[in-house]
Amino acid sequence: MATNVDLLKRLKLVECRDSTYWPKENPLVFQKAKGSLAWDVEGREYIDLCAGFGALPLGHASEALQAVTNDFQSGRPMVDHAMGDVYPSEEKILFLETLKTMLPPAYALGALALSGGQAVEIALKTAMLKTKRSGVIVFDGAYHGLDLGVLALTAREDFRAPFASWLPETNVIRLPFGAGMDAVNLAIQKLKPFGLAAIIAEPIQGRAGINTPPVGWLESLASVAHEHQGLLILDEIFTGFGRIGTISTASTVDADISCFGKAIGGGFPISACFAKQDVMSAWPESPGEALHTGTFFGHPFSAAVGRRTLQKIQSDGLPQRAKTLGNKVKNQLSNALGGHPLVTDVRGDGLFIGIEFSKPGFAAKIMDDIRPKGVIVLPSGNTGSVLSITPALNISEELFDEAIHRIIRCITK
Template sequence: MSDRSFGSELPSIEVRPPGPASRALARRLAAVESRNVTYADDAWPVFWESARGANVRDADGNLYLDLTGAFGVALLGHGHPAVREAVRSQAEALVHGMGDVHPPAVKVRLMERLRDAMPWKGARTVLSTTGSEAVETALKTAALATGRTGVLAFQGAYHGLTLGSLAVTDRPLFRAPFSPRLYPGVAFAPFPDPTRDGAGAATGSLEAVHAALERGAPNGDPIGAVIVEPVQGRAGARVAPDGFMSRLSSLARGAGALVIADEVFTGLGRCGAMLASERVGLTPDLVCLGKALGGGIPISACIGRGPVMDAWPESGGEAIHTSTFLGHPLGCAAALAVLDTVESEGVAGRAKRLGGTLVASLRRSLSGLRCVRDVRGLGLMIGIELGEDDDRTPRAGAAARVARAALEEGVLVLPAGEHGHVVELTPPVELSEEQLAFGVRTLARAVREAA
């Protein structure tokens, strides 16, 4: 294999993963990292050494096809040349600036670019480093702009794990140990799931939304923000029925609440449009971006309509919401390269087409398998939902079994869904026809044998 083709290769497994080098690293890691962070056993994980395009190479020399895009970050492919060049030349000039005091010049260019990419004129941005922080910014902004701290979020939502974002994340595993620390002014409405709830899914959910907007949060706080993922990512690529998001936007607006689109996972072309909101009919006041924004360099953004963002008081010398790495030059330079590439390489259109092909091909290969309840997605956010024979019960833990079986054959996917019953695919847009076909064949076999 030449290095030139690294990125567009099919998998090549030299030693059964995890090989000896990965297993040795897992032992060393277990001795130094908090035991909560990296799960390891005889069959998981592999340690990455290098990556390009849709390929990852591990410490044992195994070469994988990455259909995770590394949590969706590598939308353009791992180590996209434009991102590497932008980071290299920025690092020559300025590695770190003083975000909110003496800002790096490149920060201005990025924020102008983000303003122009938004659906409204005069957008303003607060930069940060992680998706969770962008969500924190959006929640604070909405509270300032409306004077109401209550939030409406959705069952199954994932918005991050910092205390503010965890309060609007709906996963008992993550919440339970910290429940006394979580803000209680959050109402959770059902996310409409036609696979589970049939044709009435949207109506039931909108009724719950309406009631919560009228009544306020469980602790009585009036609701000032509705936060929603245009497609629920970590819940397993859950796509709401047509028309739901536009009705949600109208209900929120009618009740004087702001709409926060958490596009950390869905944004920047992954779902077939610059913002997935456009495709699903959501009309946000605030947009959160992260993951793919830096092409692998950590950077995130909360972008809002000008008048909404102007609820923040003018700085009198101290910003009341900032952080050391706000507007980090390497992140800003990388994000500019990503935004340019998303536009110049028509990433949204390609993601839409490739996602359509991938879903159709998975449906064909998985048809007839009783445990496959649904193959769905929007653009390159795709889920294979696995269920028990009764057609109602999620097949708990099945997606992890599929992910392990696929790993052995050199294909990386992740489990998603509250019950670990959805195999999630969020691949790079740089996926060749051969890679796509290989991925589908391998997944079909893994689902048949391991689910």
């Protein structure tokens, strides 16, 4: 039997060294997973509080995936290629219809891609087509993906610096997350040569360390953007479809465009950019060749699993469950860790929880310390000082409770 270390050594021989983390101790190579449990190649069991970076709202090997594979086995072979922008699959149409029925009514039209970064690319191009401008306001801590088109929007200097000479940084103004409207107005003035195309913000920042903006801030951004004939783009890739207790933050904020990814594919690659009718209609009618497309955009298999995932999120009331369960666990963590000398905050909303430590790198250390104790969590924040807890939305209370107790013991030992 190959061990975790054996397999990682083999990986190192064939993969770019930037691609995969190799922990100094207790490495983990996944072999199988079900629900919120996963097992490594040596048979060790883990409770998964990461859920594929939030991409597994129903956990691993979900009912949604099983329904699609059952269909396949029962003699209803699926169209397995999207034919991109030419001939649509039935599944792509059903998926877009399902997304639309769940979204706020203002969101009339959508475009599909494969990854979160690609959905943000579509949002940016949409804003540029609609406004005929190219200035963008973004925020410290923002994470919008690492593809070159969106890299200029992502905040972390270490991600951008090696490629800075390629990035259109002059069109982009970065402000503190939660910046006041005076600062936003000033930035709009500075963008004059390009004009304000859009302000883009995450409803709650994920990779920056589960940062929640001031109450009413997103609403104010929408007003200011609209006063200047610009758009507000919400990057709901992490937060959307249940994680923070709602399907979309655009149900309360007058945003023009939202980007979705992660959860909507139930673990399979698919993402979406939805916009108001007049905004998305800035794209020209396809003359037979789309202005923006990709070989696998709207992939039927991802769409099929995604649609069943979305239906289950709705029928099982998972956004509400995320809110109730997440807030209970947040209180449990606050009570247990409130007096700890290194814990500075426990925050978040729904099943999007962060434990902040005063010591840089401490959350990364907890991630490594708790792995051999059978829990998978990730650090976030620019210095790895926030422990992120983002389990499947249907994790059992019993399993979640067990994992939270192990985390508390690991921090307080």
